[in-house]
Structure formats: C-alpha cells, structure tokens
Amino acid sequence: MRASAVNLDPGVRRIPYEPAYDVREMVTVEDVMEREGLGPNGAILRAIDILAEDENLERLVRGLESVDADFIVVDTPGQAEAFALRASGRRIVGAISARFSRTTAVxxxxxxxxxxxxxxxxxxxxxxxxxxxxxxxxxxxxxxxxxxxxxxxxxxxxxxxxxxxxxxxxxxxxxxxxxxxxxxxxxxxxxxxxxxxxxxxxxxxxxxxxxxxxxxxxxxxxxxx
The missing domain is CATH 3.40.50.300 (P-loop containing nucleotide triphosphate hydrolases)
Structure with missing residues (x-):
C-alpha cells in the first residue's frame, strides 16, 4: 500500500516531509498578512476562508485526485478554532469527503x-x-x-x-x-x-x-x- 502526505496548512513554514500536494501553492498566511494588513491570527482565518472558496475547493480536490497513492494523509492546521470548528473548515472537509468517501479525521x-x-x-x-x-x-x-x-x-x-x-x-x-x-x-x-x-x-x-x-x-x- 502506498501513502502520500498533503499539506493543508497555509501558515506552516517548514514541514518534515515532501508533500504530494501543498495548498501554499494557492495561498499562504504571509501573503495574506502583507496583502490585507492582518496579523497572524486574522491571516490564518482569512487564508482558510480563501481555501474554502468555490474555485479553490475545486482546485484542491483536483490536486488530491492527482496524488498517486492508496491512502492520502492530509495535514491540517493544528488550531481547532481556526479550522475544524469553523464553517470554512467544514466546507473544505465536506468537499474532500464528497470525493473520497472514506475520509476520517485523527x-x-x-x-x-x-x-x-x-x-x-x-x-x-x-x-x-x-x-x-x-x-x-x-x-x-x-x-x-x-x-x-x-x-x-x-x-x-x-x-x-x-x-x-x-x-x-x-x-x-x-x-x-x-x-x-x-x-x-x-x-x-x-x-x-x-x-x-x-x-x-x-x-x-x-x-x-x-x-x-x-x-x-x-x-x-x-x-x-
């Protein structure tokens, strides 16, 4: 069985693996801070909202579909209040689970x-x-x-x-x-x-x-x- 990792955290600077797909290709917290004049906390929320927009969700799902693996481990932002407990996080996970029926959180x-x-x-x-x-x-x-x-x-x-x-x-x-x-x-x-x-x-x-x-x-x- 083959497994690949995907980075879903737009705020991380270094990750100890080579991601098969990386959302920082679409948006990063640093770019949002500079472009919209937000602090780190506001920027992570805004970056996740950007990922949850229709066009970016479609791009994300296509990126996951392109991963050649039996299992995909999606590395999400660690702050529950920034991702898992917000509507944007639910929207992102919903788009993933609609395409990958065995989606489960750890x-x-x-x-x-x-x-x-x-x-x-x-x-x-x-x-x-x-x-x-x-x-x-x-x-x-x-x-x-x-x-x-x-x-x-x-x-x-x-x-x-x-x-x-x-x-x-x-x-x-x-x-x-x-x-x-x-x-x-x-x-x-x-x-x-x-x-x-x-x-x-x-x-x-x-x-x-x-x-x-x-x-x-x-x-x-x-x-x-």
Whole structure:
C-alpha cells in the first residue's frame, strides 16, 4: 500500500516531509498578512476562508485526485478554532469527503507529564464536537509515546471514553467535579470511539493499531472498543 502526505496548512513554514500536494501553492498566511494588513491570527482565518472558496475547493480536490497513492494523509492546521470548528473548515472537509468517501479525521493528543483526567474529558468532548462539525468519523490518538508514560495516559483516556472515571473525578468535590461528571455522562451517550491509539511519529510506533482503527471506521466492521 502506498501513502502520500498533503499539506493543508497555509501558515506552516517548514514541514518534515515532501508533500504530494501543498495548498501554499494557492495561498499562504504571509501573503495574506502583507496583502490585507492582518496579523497572524486574522491571516490564518482569512487564508482558510480563501481555501474554502468555490474555485479553490475545486482546485484542491483536483490536486488530491492527482496524488498517486492508496491512502492520502492530509495535514491540517493544528488550531481547532481556526479550522475544524469553523464553517470554512467544514466546507473544505465536506468537499474532500464528497470525493473520497472514506475520509476520517485523527484527533491527536500528546503524551505529557502533567495531564489530568479533566484534560482527557475536554479532549474527548472536543473530538466529538469536531466529529459533529466536520461530519466525518474521528479516531483518537496519543502521539509522542517515545517520551514514556504513554500507556498510563492511554488507560486514562480510554477510561474517560468508557465512562469509568466518575469516582476519580468526584474525589476533588465541588461544582467543577459535578460539571465534569455530567460531561462524562454526555460522552458515554455519544457512542464515541472507546479505543485510543498510542503512537510515536518519531519512532513509527503504534501506526498499525491506528490503521486498524481507521479500517474499523471505514468498513463498519468494528466498534473500536
């Protein structure tokens, strides 16, 4: 199987791969800043809006169709509020998924030493919001497994997705704990993914598990439990 990467981030300056297609051929954040007098934040929003215009969407889809690969990995802007949570992001993903029926999003978290249960609750809820906004399946993954401690964090995130952390949340007490518990119940009702892929992009670890989860989304032959 052959895979190719596509860059969908108009603001990135350097990428650690050779993209098979690059939207910076159409628009860059730096050009928008200079042309329209915007700051970096406004320019990234404006650049994504430009990509979502009809003519550019057609050009983007044609560019993806020209990629000679079995699978295309689309590298999107990392700021959810700039892409995944905006109408322009939904429009771009909608155009892609209309042409490529097995389009699926990977929600990337990362291994860290100071991650709390509350952080995983927030991540699980945000992943579901993105799934609803973009109207595509979402697979959760924890990157930077090579830093250590990933298995424990994967266990916590999986427990959150399965609604098994209520007692742990309530240990702190207070209004915030009650609110988090209510969020946990909502996540359980969403019937969201209940497995988390633990990966290391640097060491290429866990990618088989991630691919298996993607296949389960595509073929509806599993529930990612």
């Amino acid at each position: 929600f990337l978290g990362e291994v860290g030493s100071d991650v709390l249960v509350e952080d995983f609750l927030t991540a699980a809820l945000l992943a579901k919001i993105i799934e609803l906004k973009l109207d595509v399946g979402v697979v959760p993954a924890l990157n930077k497994a090579d830093l250590g401690g990933g298995e424990r964090l994967k266990e916590i995130w999986t427990s959150v997705l399965r609604g098994e952390t209520r007692d742990l949340i309530l240990e702190g007490g207070g209004v915030a704990s009650e609110a988090l518990s209510e969020l946990l119940e909502a996540i359980k009702e969403f019937r969201t993914a209940q497995r988390v892929a633990l990966i290391s992009a640097r060491e290429e670890r866990g990618l088989d598990e991630l691919f298996d989860m993607l296949v389960e989304v595509w073929c509806a032959c599993g529930d990612m439990t």
